[in-house]
Amino acid sequence: MALSGAKEDAREVRIYEYLDELSADLADYISELSEASVKERGVFAIALSGGSLISLMRKLCEAPYSKTVDWAKWYIFWVDERVVGKNHVDSNYKLAKDGFLSKVPIVPSHVHSINDTVSAEKAAEDYEFVIRQLVRTRVISVSDISDCPKFDLILLGMGPDGHIASLFPDHYILDEKAEWVTFITDSPEPPPERITFTLPVINSASNVVVVVTGSSKAEAAHLAIDDVGPECPLSSPAKMIQPTKGKLVWYLDKAAASKLEGTKYSE
Numbered sequence: 098m099a100l101s102g103a104k105e106d107a108r109e110v111r112i113y114e115y116l117d118e119l120s121a122d123l124a125d126y127i128s129e130l131s132e133a134s135v136k137e138r139g140v141f142a143i144a145l146s147g148g149s150l151i152s153l154m155r156k157l158c159e160a161p162y163s164k165t166v167d168w169a170k171w172y173i174f175w176v177d178e179r180v181v182g183k184n185h186v187d188s189n190y191k192l193a194k195d196g197f198l199s200k201v202p203i204v205p206s207h208v209h210s211i212n213d214t215v216s217a218e219k220a221a222e223d224y225e226f227v228i229r230q231l232v233r234t235r236v237i238s239v240s241d242i243s244d245c246p247k248f249d250l251i252l253l254g255m256g257p258d259g260h261i262a263s264l265f266p267d268h269y270i271l272d273e274k275a276e277w278v279t280f281i282t283d284s285p286e287p288p289p290e291r292i293t294f295t296l297p298v299i300n301s302a303s304n305v306v307v308v309v310t311g312s313s314k315a316e317a318a319h320l321a322i323d324d325v326g327p328e329c330p331l332s333s334p335a336k337m338i339q340p341t342k343g344k345l346v347w348y349l350d351k352a353a354a355s356k357l358e359g360t361k362y363s364e
């Protein structure tokens with residue numbers, strides 16, 4: 098059984114005892130968002146992260162979603178990517194391809210991976226160019242309060258240090274406001290070279306979902322979700338996810354939610 102609660106600023110936090118249950122509800126929610134977006138705009142522009150998220154999306158590849166989702170209308174992007182070859186074990190593209198994209202009928206030309214043959218700086222520049230073209234043709238919508246792209250859904254994971262995408266605590270790119278896609282060459286976690294959406298782009302999305310599991314992330318989830326004030330020891334990138342107009346939903350398992358204030362899990 099899941100426990101669901103709306104925090105004071107309309108974020109929603111959904112907590113699950115079992116990963117299978119989390120995965121099933123996540124698939125259901127993504128398919129609902131896809132249906133709504135296809136109905137409204139004719140397309141669904143979704144940006145994926147890497148890490149544990151992909152295996153938690155597994156139920157989307159199964160019935161009924163394998164048949165009911167309008168896969169032909171999906172356009173796939175990456176919120177962040179490691180600057181390695183597409184067949185490299187660290188590639189977020191490879192992870193998504195093996196665990197998700199190869200199992201559903203998404204149109205290959207709708208899959209927008211990064212240019213893996215150039216430097217991190219150039220890959221970020223190229224990726225932003227691709228996104229700008231697709232904003233122009235309205236495959237990706239545009240925010241009505243900034244010039245940022247407005248993805249229909251951005252899916253994030255969170256590391257035990259509170260990092261999301263490749264935005265790490267106390268890193269100067271957290272302050273990046275001008276670029277849509279930026280790069281780092283000094284990631285605290287390997288591989289060092291990565292490209293990432295910036296916070297303004299993440300916060301312009303229509304929907305943001307953060308999926309977090311495991312007790313190693315409980316403290317970071319508490320710092321990101323609860324009102325901790327000056328207790329917060331580091332800048333928490335996850336706490337900076339504050340969609341301007343969009344909806345934010347956290348999907349947590351019981352272990353990741355174990356340090357949340359005022360959230361008592363009940364059967």
Ligand SMILES: O=C1O[C@H](COP(=O)(O)O)[C@@H](O)[C@H](O)[C@H]1O
Nearest residue numbers: 146147148149150254255256262
């Ligand atoms: O390095 C990364 O880490 C985060 C979190 O990964 P997880 O395995 O702890 O869920 C991931 O969301 C991001 O895309 C990835 O590049």
